[in-house]
Amino acid sequence: MFFSALEFRAMRLSRSLIPTLKETPSEAQIASHRLMLRAGLVRQTSSGIYAWLPAGWKVLQNISRIVTEEQEAVGCQAMLMPTIQSADLWRQSGRYDAYGPEMLRITDRHQRELLYGPTNEEMLTDLVRQGVKSYRDLPQMLFHIQWKFRDEVRPRFGVMRGREFLMKDAYSFDLDYAGAVVSYRRQMLAYMRSFQRMGLKAIPMVADTGPIGGNLSHEFIVLAPTGESQVYFDAAFEKLDFGGDTYNAFSDADLERCYSDLTTHYAATDEKHDEAAWAKVADKREGRGIEVGHIFYFGTKYSDPMGLRVAAQGGGDLIPHMGSYGVGVSRLVGALIEAFHDEAGIIWPDSVAPFPAVIVNLKPGDAGCDELSEKAYAAFKGQALYDDREERAGAKFADADLMGHPWQIVIGPRGAKTGTVELKRRATGEKVEVSLEDALAKIAG
């Protein structure tokens, strides 16, 4: 059978739109913004609005996939709602006027008032209102990953504080407060699993609940040395593991234990920092953090005014209790880079890297190098990046480090003769000379 790497043209660097930059564009101040531009992940098209180039789009999709899998694993249904919404819907909840100039308002050719959605509580409440009639239909938990727009006065930090951003937002509908608490805890677990899979250390911190009250609102802060706010937390958080079946999302006891593990220890950002409580913490940790998620329970704030009612078990109606749960998917790209980079560039965790590996052909045109490189490339079925450019070795190494591929398979004329490659792990800098087969096995394992 004829099988050649030529069939996988798309990820040959010489044929790809991954424009790396040697110098930093002057608008970029923080590390992640600088590196995203330099590594060719994004390009700004307007203030706070970015185009995601091929490599950046892959990262966004990888994060979305992890978030989707973990949402579904706790029983949350994937769906997709539009970006454009009707102003009428927002008038029903009273938010059309309450929401300030951050909301992008649009008028169509018929002078109908529309808006580019900054969030979707109203829309989903409306959809549930149309489809859910009985207590038997509850609980419901749904999410989508969709572009949002908030007309920030001052966009900054690249993708971390853009106007247009990709967000996972989930909404839960329960019969009562007790049910809403279970949904809330499930989301909390899904969040911890998601962030752990991305290699991030995330800590839930109590957030303002506004007029609703109670303590059911948490911000998820990801630790990164260059984070925007100072955070204080108990070292107990470092020992928590959300992988495997540590906590069963469908066991009330496990959910309660999970919630307890996440909320009994001290954790606060500098705005909420309480010196008295902090003094009692035995094993203290401090660091910088970036908010990447926010979840809250808000009862009947939308269901009530929008007329969402279901038939109750004993007759009559009841008003479902709701919660909503956001993850800044595009912001996470920035947060990940803030957490994982060095002087040379990005250091992608394997789970979100745009490419599992880069194959660096040091001498395109050399029969031995080409053959071995194509063989390596074919082994990845086009999923790896193949640097087949006619560049000097130094430039290729610099770009490979900048783009942050977890593994680098370096193929030069020296090793090509014996089928040996140099395998470099980006995170540690460790390099070994091994056969291509061994290199592939090591990457797979």
Next chain:
RNA sequence: CGGGACGUAGCACAGCCUGGUAGUGCGCCUGCUUCGGGAGCAGGAGGCCGGAGGUUCGAAUCCUCUCGUCCCGACCA
């Protein structure tokens, strides 16, 4: 929304004060030599100097307006 800057080649910048046919480095193209950590030499392409008015014989440069972008603060997933 208050305060402060900046728009000159793909990127980073100089030139502006003191008007006179637009420059440097990197990148890009061609050739030769190089070739395992962002090479050297030679040649070349690429800019109505953000836009519109105005002053002037003449405007990147001076004046007015406008659009865009960034930084600090307040605000925020």
